[in-house]
Amino acid sequence: MAAVxxxxxxxxxxxTLAGFFKALSSRLGGDAEPLDEEIIQRxxxxxxxxxxxxxxxxxxxxxxxxxxxxxxMLRSDAEAEDVTQDAMLAVxxxxxxxxxxxxxxxxxxxxxxxxxxxxxxxRRRRPELTETGELPDVPDEQAQPERDVDTARxxxxxxxxxxxxxxxxxxxVSLRYGAELNASEIAKLVKLEPANxxxxxxxxxxxxxxxxxTLLKGTIA
Amino acid sequence: MNDTELAQxxxxxxxxxxxxxxxxxxxxxxxxxxxxSLLAEWLSLIKVDPLQALGFAAMAAVSLLxxxxxxxxASSMLR
Numbered sequence: 001m002a003a004v005x006x007x008x009x010x011x012x013x014x015x016t017l018a019g020f021f022k023a024l025s026s027r028l029g030g031d032a033e034p035l036d037e038e039i040i041q042r043x044x045x046x047x048x049x050x051x052x053x054x055x056x057x058x059x060x061x062x063x064x065x066x067x068x069x070x071x072x073m074l075r076s077d078a079e080a081e082d083v084t085q086d087a088m089l090a091v092x093x094x095x096x097x098x099x100x101x102x103x104x105x106x107x108x109x110x111x112x113x114x115x116x117x118x119x120x121x122x123r124r125r126r127p128e129l130t131e132t133g134e135l136p137d138v139p140d141e142q143a144q145p146e147r148d149v150d151t152a153r154x155x156x157x158x159x160x161x162x163x164x165x166x167x168x169x170x171x172x173v174s175l176r177y178g179a180e181l182n183a184s185e186i187a188k189l190v191k192l193e194p195a196n197x198x199x200x201x202x203x204x205x206x207x208x209x210x211x212x213x214t215l216l217k218g219t220i221a
Numbered sequence: 222m223n224d225t226e227l228a229q230x231x232x233x234x235x236x237x238x239x240x241x242x243x244x245x246x247x248x249x250x251x252x253x254x255x256x257x258s259l260l261a262e263w264l265s266l267i268k269v270d271p272l273q274a275l276g277f278a279a280m281a282a283v284s285l286l287x288x289x290x291x292x293x294x295a296s297s298m299l300r
Contacts, residue, residue, distance in 0.1 A: 063244065064235050071234040081240055085247045092248070093255060155233035177231040209222025212230065 035061060040106045048095050055092060058106075063088055065107065065179055066114045072162055072174030073118045083121050087114040104185075111179035112189050115171065122167070157215035161208050172197060173204045 035043070040061070046054035066087050071080040090113050098109050162170055168190070175186045183201065187194040222230075236244065 059248075063241070067236045067240070067244070068231060068234045072231070077236075077240065081236070081244055084236070085244050085251075088244070088248050089251050092252065151233045154230050158230055158233060177228050178234065180228070205222070205224065205227055209227060213222060 037105055041100060044095055044098060044100075044106060047092075055095075058095075059088060059092060062091065062107070062110045066110060069111060069114050069174050069178030070118045072178050073115075073167070073170050074121065075163070079121060083114065083118050087117040090117065107179065108181055108185045108189075111175055111181055111185075114179070115175065115189055118171075153216060154212075157212045158208075160215055161211040164211065165204060165207070169200060169204050172200050173208065176201055 035057075040058070043054040043058050047058055063084065067080055067084045070083045070087070071077065074080050074083065087110075091110050094113070098106070100106065100109070162173075165173065172186055172190060175181045175189060176183075181189075183194045183197045186192075186201075187197045190197065192200075
């Protein structure tokens with residue numbers, strides 16, 4: 001699906017990267033069509049060289065994925081917004097530090113930035129830990145009328161099921177389904193063996209699946 | 222629930238329009254701030270409107286023209 005855009009910008013001499021993004025943000029949502037890794041690498045090189053269009057495409061490709069990932073790890077939309085903001089800023093301003101190893105995907109590097117940002121946020125919140133070591137639930141401040149009913153129910157069920165996992169399980173499962181990383185990529189981020197990550201994922205998927213189905217059938221209506 | 226179904230349900234965690242806009246606005250503000258050098262920030266603080274500056278210059282010139290001869294007269298009377 002190719003997006004055809006007509007954008008109106010200020011005169012060329014007043015262009016800034018921020019202005020460029022603002023113009024685009026009014027027209028576009030988050031994730032666009034997934035790009036090949038080879039194309040992403042070329043975009044990274046162009047963005048490093050100051051190409052605004054390349055930087056914008058990288059932003060658009062990753063912002064929703066980062067939010068999905070950190071929302072699964074954290075306990076509120078507000079925290080997820082803050083962490084996504086910090087992580088995306090770090091990604092855009094640290095492209096020079098990105099050095100892809102053989103076979104390493106850009107999405108995995110972005111996920112590592114997001115995970116580290118979320119971990120810092122989690123550490124800062126330690127005084128609010130409950131007796132069980134879990135963060136307390138923080139209700140979302142804003143209603144979300146634009147979400148349809150089914151999505152809202154699924155979201156509520158998923159968040160409630162996630163809240164019953166340990167922080168480590170939430171992190172692993174969020175990296176799998178939010179960031180769409182494979183077990184090997186997750187293993188590098190969480191410093192575990194890939195086989196262990198697969199076991200945790202299998203166990204967690206069963207727990208989450210069963211719990212979500214129960215919640216959707218019963219209590220969340 | 223299999224892998225695909227769980228991946229599908231995870232999309233429910235995506236940000237809504239307002240959340241996306243807030244994140245973007247904050248990121249843009251920071252990017253813009255990074256693009257503006259400290260020197261430019263200071264220069265913008267002390268920058269003067271050209272018309273206002275012309276008015277001040279004109280007043281200064283008139284003051285010099287009027288008060289310099291008066292100063293000469295006053296100083297000669299004091300001697």
